[in-house]
Amino acid sequence: MLPLAKVSNLTVYEKTYKGALVDLGSKSGEFSLTLWYTSSTSTIPALAEVSFSYGDIDEQYTGKVASNAKLLLEKMQSMPTWPQPNGITKTAWVYAYQPGFCQ
Secondary structure, X not given: OOOOOOHHHOOOEEEEEEEEEEEOOOOEEEEEEEEEXXXXXXXXXXXXXXXXXXXOOOOOOOHHHHHHXXXXXXXXXXXXXXXXXXXXXXXXXXXXXXXXXXX
16 A cells, blocks of 8 residues: 655645625625645745635525526636636646646
8 A cells, every 4th residue: 555645745724704795696605715825934836726605505596596697607617817717626726736746
């Protein structure tokens, strides 16, 4: 059995901010802002992610709620100054942090 190893020998310090709500019709969605830092003393994040989610324990979503959630995502993706719709995932960022880690 091989011992566990840190991916890219990287320790990530994560801060997540939650609580901002968006009205999707008969349901609310919640925004999250996740910031990753490469040191515990960093004040500038190495990676940032904004997401939103909405849920129903019975999974009963109206067409309006689903449509509004889709519209919100499209509007977020079309913002000209900060989103990177084709950006890499957090997982891909970690594996790319130290080139050759998985070679």
